[in-house]
Amino acid sequence: MSPLRSLWRWLRAATGDDAYERYRTHQAQVHAHATPLSRREFYAERLRRKWSGINRCC
Amino acid sequence: MLNRLLGIVLAAVGAIALGGIALHRHEPINALWLITAAVCIYALGYRFYAAWIAARVFMLDATRATPAERLNNGRDFVPTHRWIVFGHHFAAIAGPGPLVGPTLAAQFGYLPGTLWILIGSVLGGCVQDMTILFVSTRRDGRSLGQMARDELGPLGGIAALIGTLTIMVIIIAVLGLVVVNAMKRSPWATSTVMATIPIAMLIGMYLRNIRPGRVLEASLIGFALLLLGVAAGGVIDQQEAIRGWFDLSGTELAGFVIGYGWVAAILPVWLLLAPRDYLSTFLKLGTVMLLAIAIVIMHPVLRMPAVTQFVDGTGPVFAGKIFPFVFITIACGAISGFHSLISSGTTPKLISNEADVRLVGYGSMMLESFVAIMAMIAATMLDPGVYFAINVGAGIAGSAPEAAVATISSWGFPVTVDQMQSLARAMGERTLFARTGGAPSLAVGMASIFGTVFGRGLLAAWYHFAVMFEAVFILTTIDAGTRVGRFMMQDVLGQLWKPMGRTSWYPSVILTSAMVVAAWGYFLYIGVIDPNGGINILWPLFGMANQMLAAIALSVATAIIVKTRSLRYAFITAAPLAWLALITTTAAWQKVMSPDPQLGFFAAATDLARKLASGTLPAGRAAVAPQLIFNQQLDGWLTVLFTVVLWVVIADMLRVCWRSARGLPSVSTEVPRQLSQLQPAVGGGA
Numbered sequence: 166m167s168p169l170r171s172l173w174r175w176l177r178a179a180t181g182d183d184a185y186e187r188y189r190t191h192q193a194q195v196h197a198h199a200t201p202l203s204r205r206e207f208y209a210e211r212l213r214r215k216w217s218g219i220n221r222c223c
Numbered sequence: 224m225l226n227r228l229l230g231i232v233l234a235a236v237g238a239i240a241l242g243g244i245a246l247h248r249h250e251p252i253n254a255l256w257l258i259t260a261a262v263c264i265y266a267l268g269y270r271f272y273a274a275w276i277a278a279r280v281f282m283l284d285a286t287r288a289t290p291a292e293r294l295n296n297g298r299d300f301v302p303t304h305r306w307i308v309f310g311h312h313f314a315a316i317a318g319p320g321p322l323v324g325p326t327l328a329a330q331f332g333y334l335p336g337t338l339w340i341l342i343g344s345v346l347g348g349c350v351q352d353m354t355i356l357f358v359s360t361r362r363d364g365r366s367l368g369q370m371a372r373d374e375l376g377p378l379g380g381i382a383a384l385i386g387t388l389t390i391m392v393i394i395i396a397v398l399g400l401v402v403v404n405a406m407k408r409s410p411w412a413t414s415t416v417m418a419t420i421p422i423a424m425l426i427g428m429y430l431r432n433i434r435p436g437r438v439l440e441a442s443l444i445g446f447a448l449l450l451l452g453v454a455a456g457g458v459i460d461q462q463e464a465i466r467g468w469f470d471l472s473g474t475e476l477a478g479f480v481i482g483y484g485w486v487a488a489i490l491p492v493w494l495l496l497a498p499r500d501y502l503s504t505f506l507k508l509g510t511v512m513l514l515a516i517a518i519v520i521m522h523p524v525l526r527m528p529a530v531t532q533f534v535d536g537t538g539p540v541f542a543g544k545i546f547p548f549v550f551i552t553i554a555c556g557a558i559s560g561f562h563s564l565i566s567s568g569t570t571p572k573l574i575s576n577e578a579d580v581r582l583v584g585y586g587s588m589m590l591e592s593f594v595a596i597m598a599m600i601a602a603t604m605l606d607p608g609v610y611f612a613i614n615v616g617a618g619i620a621g622s623a624p625e626a627a628v629a630t631i632s633s634w635g636f637p638v639t640v641d642q643m644q645s646l647a648r649a650m651g652e653r654t655l656f657a658r659t660g661g662a663p664s665l666a667v668g669m670a671s672i673f674g675t676v677f678g679r680g681l682l683a684a685w686y687h688f689a690v691m692f693e694a695v696f697i698l699t700t701i702d703a704g705t706r707v708g709r710f711m712m713q714d715v716l717g718q719l720w721k722p723m724g725r726t727s728w729y730p731s732v733i734l735t736s737a738m739v740v741a742a743w744g745y746f747l748y749i750g751v752i753d754p755n756g757g758i759n760i761l762w763p764l765f766g767m768a769n770q771m772l773a774a775i776a777l778s779v780a781t782a783i784i785v786k787t788r789s790l791r792y793a794f795i796t797a798a799p800l801a802w803l804a805l806i807t808t809t810a811a812w813q814k815v816m817s818p819d820p821q822l823g824f825f826a827a828a829t830d831l832a833r834k835l836a837s838g839t840l841p842a843g844r845a846a847v848a849p850q851l852i853f854n855q856q857l858d859g860w861l862t863v864l865f866t867v868v869l870w871v872v873i874a875d876m877l878r879v880c881w882r883s884a885r886g887l888p889s890v891s892t893e894v895p896r897q898l899s900q901l902q903p904a905v906g907g908g909a
Contacts, residue, residue, distance in 0.1 A: 178303075179310035180501070182439040191297030208436035209493065214299055216492040217710065217726070218366075219564045221500065221703040223320040223394045223555055223769070 184211060230271060237263030244334070244529075252529075254600045255522045257333070261341055261596045265589045268345035273353065273585040277578070280784065280792045281357050285578045288899040290363045290571060300364075302575030302901060305582050311573065313587040314504045315565045316352070317511070319398055319697050320555030320769075321595035326661035327762060328552040329602040329610065330540040332530040335549045336599055343550070343557025344592035347799035351773060352562045353584030354780040354796055359567035360574050361893045367567045371779050373892045374786070375875045379779070382872045386775050387564065388711055389861070390768040392739070394561070395484070395704045396746035397761040398697045403476040403751055404660035404758070405690050410469035411651055413476070415456035415687055416694040417469070420483070422448045423499035430501075431493045441498070442505040449502065449695075453688050460651060473751040480701070481744040487702035488709055488736040496702050503696035510692050514597050514669065517676040527603035527610065532635070539615040539634075540659075541759040542821040543813065547806035551766035556595025558799065560772025562588065575901060601668030608638025609646060609655075613664040616756030617657040627656055651683030659756035666690045708739035749854045752847045760824075763814065764858055767807050771869045774803045778876035785880040786889050793880070804873060811866040815859050824859035828852045 177183040185207050192201040202210065240260035244252060277283045291302040303311075328336035359365055365373070368387065372380030406413040426445040430436065459465050471479070487495050536544035541552065555561070566584060574580060602610060611631045612620070620627040624640045631638050647655045650667060658664070666689035673685045710726065712735040717724015723731045750757025777800035785793050817823030820830035834840050835848045883889045 175306060175310070177439060178307045179314075180438045180442065180504070182437065184438075185436050187301070188297050191295070191301075195295075195297070205431070205435040208431065211298070211436070212492050212497045216496060216703070216706065218568055219703075219707050220315050220569050221318065221700055222316045222561045222565055223318040223398070223559065223700060223765075 181211075226270070230267065233263050233266050233270070237267065249528075251524045251526055253522055253524055254518060254604065257337060257525070257596060257600060258519065261337075261593060264341045264345055265593070268349065269581075269585060269589060272345065273349065273581050276350065276353070276795055277581045280788060280795055281354075281580075283357070283577045283580065284896070285576055286899050287577055288897040288901070289360055289574050289577055290894075291573055291575055292899060292901055293897060294363065294572075299569075300572045303573040304575070305579040308570065308573045308575075308579060308583050309587060310508075312565065312570045312583050313590055314508065315569065316559070316562045316587055317507060317591055317594060318555070318561075318700055319401065319693055320394075320559065320561075321591055322598045322665055322693065323401060323661040323762070324552055324554045324556050324766070325595045325599040326602040326665050327540050327614070327758070328549055329527060329599060330531065330533050330538045330614070331545050331549055332528050332534075333525050333599060333603040334529040335534070335545055336553055337596065339550055339553050340556045340592055340595045340599065343553065344588055344595075347802070348558035348562070348592065348773075349585040349588040350795055350799060351558060351560075351777055351780070352566050352588045353580055354784075355563040355776055356566040356571060356574075356584035357577075357580045358780060358783050360571040360577060360580060363894055364569075364571040365567060365892070367563050367776055367779065370567060370783075370892075371775065371872075373890065374779055374782050375872070375879055379775075379872055379875050382868045382875075383775050383779075384711070385864075385868055386560070386768070386772045388708060389865070390561065390765070390772050391704050391708045391711075392742045393746065393761065393765045393768050395701050395708075395743040396750065397758070397765045398700055399477070399480045399484070399743065399747040400750040400757050400761060401660040401662050402694050402697045403473055403480060403747070404658060404756070405662040405666070405694065406471070406476050407473050407658075408470060408654075409652055409690075410466040411456040411460040411683075411687050412690045412694075413469040413471055414459045415452050415691045416698075418452035418455065419449060419499065419502075419691065419695050419698070420495070422452060423495055423502060426502065427494045427498035430498055438501055442501050445498070445502045446505055446509075449506070449691065450688075453684055453691055456687055457651065457684060474748070477744075477747050477751045481740060481747065483698070484701050484705050484744070485736055485740040487698075488705040488740065489732060492706075496699070496706070499695065500699050500703070503699045506692050507696055510689075511594055511597075514601075514672065515593075517672045518597060518600055521672055521675045523600065523604040523672065523675075525600065525603045526605065527607045531607075536819075536822070539611065539619045541763060542819070543763065543810070547809045547813075548763065550806045551763055551770065551810045553595065554766045554769045556592055556598070558770070558773050558803070559591075560769050560774070560776055563773065563776035576899070598665060601665055601672065604671070605664065605668055606636075606638065606642075608632065608636040609642065609667075610664060611636055612638050612643055613655050613658050613667065614661070615657065616659050616754065616759065618754035618756065620657065622657070624654075624656055649682050650686040652686070657756065659758045661758070662690060662693045665693070705736060705739050705743070708742075709735045712738055746854075749850060753851060754844060760855075760858060763810065764861065767810055767814075767862065767865055770803050770807045771865045774800055774807065774869050775872050777803065778872045782876045782879045782883075783891075786883045786891050787893060790880070790884055800873075804869065807869060808866060811862045814862050824855045824862065828855035828859070831855070 185204050240256050243256045291300050294300040325336050368383045371383040426441050430441045534545040620630045628638050666686050669689040670682050670685035674682045713724050750761050777796045780796040781793050818826050820827040831852050
């Protein structure tokens with residue numbers, strides 16, 4: 166893979182830009198029968214989880 | 224063999240760089256010496272000390288399944304590539320603290336702060352972050368509070384809770400004060416910072432309704448809007464009719480920040496907090512990288528002496544001798560207790576392989592410490608006279624410019640009114656005198672660096688970009704912190720009356736948010752009305768609270784190492800713990816007992832009360848004196864509380880270690896080993 170491509174992939178993963186795609190892959194592998202959340206539902210759910218604990222520092 | 228050779232080369236280059244710093248005493252040195260010394264010390268620490276800890280003390284096992292693998296749910300437990308976890312973890316731990324601390328500590332000269340940033344991080348802060356990350360990874364990602372309860376006992380758990388809650392209140396207050404001081408009487412800065420709020424909301428709506436979850440493109444749009452905001456602020460500053468709206472006093476701005484914090488804690492996260500956090504992360508990583516490149520290109524000369532006369536405790540930026548106050552002031556750049564809250568909880572749930580804790584835990588803190596080194600460079604490359612004119616409060620230097628330059632020049636740091644005025648004009652500000660808090664002086668430093676490298680014409684825009692950059696993530700810390708404080712408060716109140724514990728019940732949300740905001744809002748307000756700038760009281764208080772939290776984390780870590788490994792290895796956390804206990808206790812002792820009103824809280828209260836009674840105070844200061852007296856006493860008692868909490872935890876840790884050393888039964892909550900299925904077993908540890 167070219168360095169630019171891998172940088173792009175790192176950037177997407179590090180910012181959480183690809184979170185929904187990862188979730189869909191996981192769902193397809195593990196819970197193939199269940200209906201996955203929509204992009205919008207997933208984003209809302211992700212934010213709720215992320216901001217219910219300490220994740221920013223001084 | 225190659226490793227040894229590498230080590231010898233690193234040690235030699237590091238020694239030459241440090242030797243260069245030492246030999247160039249009494250003449251200005253180049254910042255590149257500092258950068259070289261820092262990089263070599265980090266490389267040595269990572270390559271040898273961290274590797275030794277990973278292999279011998281933790282015995283990291285690459286074949287052992289991590290919680291991310293065992294409990295993978297595709298959401299919070301997700302096995303993630305180590306460089307991505309590194310990015311997440313660094314974004315979470317990097318805050319405004321390492322920018323402010325070194326800027327203030329620069330009053331002692333560049334050398335003391337730099338040495339502590341390097342030594343403290345390599346032997347203390349990085350080890351703390353890595354150890355807590357490791358023990359939490361072995362315990363399904365449990366939080367520090369839970370581990371304190373499990374491994375030490377209920378007393379340890381309560382102490383961790385008190386520590387976390389108080390540090391949260393103090394940190395928000397002090398950061399709020401930093402922002403207020405940067406915006407005070409500056410229409411450009413104020414309008415730019417205010418514009419970040421609607422921009423964040425716009426991005427929030429975009430991310431939720433238009434293109435859900437497309438974080439990267441939304442951040443890019445937001446970044447462009449933020450730059451536009453900086454430019455628009457410059458235009459507003461030129462319009463006499465509008466600039467008055469944003470030309471606000473400290474108290475007005477404190478009211479704004481307090482109101483903002485309360486509303487932000489109640490609003491749904493998607494609207495304000497989450498999108499602004501994306502923007503601030505984007506801005507933070509970008510600016511840090513840009514700054515590193517610019518410093519290397521510019522390689523400025525450090526004009527501050529290596530050590531100033533203020534090491535004797537007469538410092539005007541904050542009071543206290545170099546020992547222990549340089550350690551208290553640097554805080555997050557060397558070791559930050561707050562990081563242990565991130566290293567337990569969120570990050571361990573992403574670790575896909577135990578061997579990654581070295582890169583993620585130790586490595587992220589190295590980078591954070593490097594940010595502190597850059598802040599130190601930005602502060603000490605300024606003319607020392609200019610540095611002190613910006614960072615010393617009007618109560619000490621004098622409120623008239625002529626008086627201030629006379630006082631500062633008399634310290635041996637010549638500066639003129641003309642020099643300050645032309646600097647202020649270049650930065651697009653009316654004045655830069657007594658702009659305490661660290662943010663304005665850092666912004667001047669950053670603007671000089673960026674201006675030299677990327678074009679001098681934009682100096683004022685760079686200055687306000689730097690202020691906006693700091694303000695954006697300070698505001699993120701303010702509402703994220705208020706929210707966490709609210710959850711803790713709801714947790715406690717929920718024990719008394721069930722409905723209060725429901726995190727989505729609006730009356731409870733509004734009430735508990737108001738309580739948290741009131742707590743930090745009080746300290747912020749007092750800091751704003753304090754004629755000495757407030758920072759010189761609040762920052763040491765924050766430093767002590769933060770180092771106390773680090774001591775709690777290190778106590779938990781030491782107890783775990785003694786229980787699961789052996790007393791022999793306990794020094795890796797026990798040594799930094801002993802040092803922190805020494806510096807925080809000494810600092811607390813001086814803050815409580817010192818008869819010097821500049822240093823001691825109670826002495827200051829008595830001194831002010833005496834002046835008030837004898838009627839020697841000017842009318843303006845007499846009006847706020849009763850509040851300041853009460854606040855000094857409150858701060859004194861808070862310091863006593865910190866010290867008691869610290870020693871209770873240490874005593875509890877010693878009890879647990881003693882039991883373990885005597886072979887008495889002890890609990891360990893480490894999850895038994897399961898073989899990882901993620902990759903073919905490759906023998907050996909890290």
